[in-house]
Amino acid sequence: LISETVAYCYRALVRDSGCCLDQKYGKNVRRKKIRRPGVGWLCDKACYDDLKGFRGDDVLWIPQGATCESPRLLWIHGGSWEYGSPDTLSYGQLASKIAELSGAIVMVPDFPLAPVGNYHVIMRASLDALRWLAETDLDMNCPEGSAPLLVGGDSAGGGTAVSLILVLKQGAGWTPQGVALTEPERVQKAQSLAGGIFFSPWTNLKCDTPDYYYNAFAKIVDKKAFKDPSSGVAYVGDLMFRGHPEENLDEFTANAKSYIGSNADLLTDPVASPFWTTEQELGGGGVPPMLFAVGGSESILGDSMIVAQKAAFYGASVHVDVHVGMWHDFPMYSEGCGSGEGLWQAALALNRTAAFIREVARRKRTASAMGLVWPPASSRAGTPKTRYIYDVTRPGAQKWFPKKLLSPISNDVHFEALPPIPAASRDDPLPTRSSFWALIFLAVSGMAQVAYFWSLCTSRSLQNHLEERLLQV
Secondary structure, eight states, X not given: OOOHHHHHHHHHHHHOTTOOOOOOOOTTEEEEEEOOTTOOEEEOTTOOSSOOEEEOOEEEEEETTOOTTSOEEEEEOOSTXXXXXXXXXXXXXXXXXXXXXXXXXXXXXXXXXXXXXXXXXXXXHHHHHHHHHHHOOTTSOOOTTOSOEEEEEEHHHHHHHHHHHHHHHTTTTTSOGGGGGTOGGGGGGOOOOOEEEEESOOOOTTOOOTHHHHTOOEEEEOTGGGTOGGGOEEEESOSSOOSOHHHHHXXXXXXXXXXXXXXXXXXXXXXXXXXXXXXXXXXXXXXXXXXXXXXXXXXXXXXXXXXXXHHHHTTOOEEEEEETTOOTTGGGGTTTTTTSSOOHHHHHHHHHHHHHHHHHHHHXXXXXXXXXXXXXOOSSOOOOEEEEEOOTTSTTGGGTSOXXXXXXXXXXXXXXXXXXXXXXOTTSOOOOGGGHHHHHHHHHHHHXXXXXXXXXXXXXXXXXXXXXXXXXX
């Protein structure tokens, strides 16, 4: 029922949930360590992470052929806000692979971990890192703002990445006012984000979605195994967090409280805990296109689904890839958990991520060149473009789908459902010559719509057409 590679990963992760992360780095990608002034911190005895001592050095992964216009991605690593660094837990491998596949320059900051850091400290560190990434010329004499800028993260870092998007949007339309926290004089030069990417993000600090129960880890035995355990067992649910649902809830909540510090109200704060966002945080434009990749068997599946649905409802362009049977942070297991065969689902997630980066970067550059508003937003309530992805590498599955759908692991994956770039609003300055042809296109499109409506008005079927439209609504 499942592929040999998935079965191998299941067995390995049940034995040791900390095993099997990717070991290989992306090809033709250069690693560069960065020490920004004033960002160091000390991981002392109170720090849970094994990497002790003075820390704070960031790591850049620069693909071969990178230019001033190459996208730049800030990746906030996971680890429950208590563990991890740019060079441990396979984050170097992940960042280098994303850089190789997408052509983006990827930066992984070494932010202060809890309990040394908390929500406010980590957010400030993330904002500082994003500002630096946006402004640095990388020894290429790049003009400021020339590169499309994205944020992303996984697990706890994915939740912080969503929070970062909300802070950048908050009170400033399409300009990231969060930069004002560190350098107020640079607010006017700050650029808007091209997109956001999230692998298994932890967005609900209250930790009370039903998936904690529905996707709880379980061992299944057949009728014979009740009397003879050696006859075989099967495992379902969340392979990474194998406690009782109530136990997982308690542990996750304690971890969340370590992140937010002494202010318990932040557990449901719509920015610190984006699961609780409302129209106030998501509506009115300013949320960039978003891509979620999440395992269908995760305890925190709802953390992605609910945020994605609300963001789309309030006008953002949202893609959600739910991989059936996959576990938490599965894109970091693309090498197949040591099986010798690649994990198809993880490879697909990485390639979809690369395609998303290239596509939103291209659209952001086009919008900037034409003087149009970015990010795109719709005034109509929408839904995420959701893909429920089955394993097509298992025997017989090739007959389920068209051939084109069976081979999406390539750099040619496109996100055609992204909305068209809207025109500038009435409050924007008069268009420049670069946007002249955009206005001509809009005018022609408007004339076509008028002609279509006039044809309806002169048709005897107008009443029937209006009735059909009302029924659709």
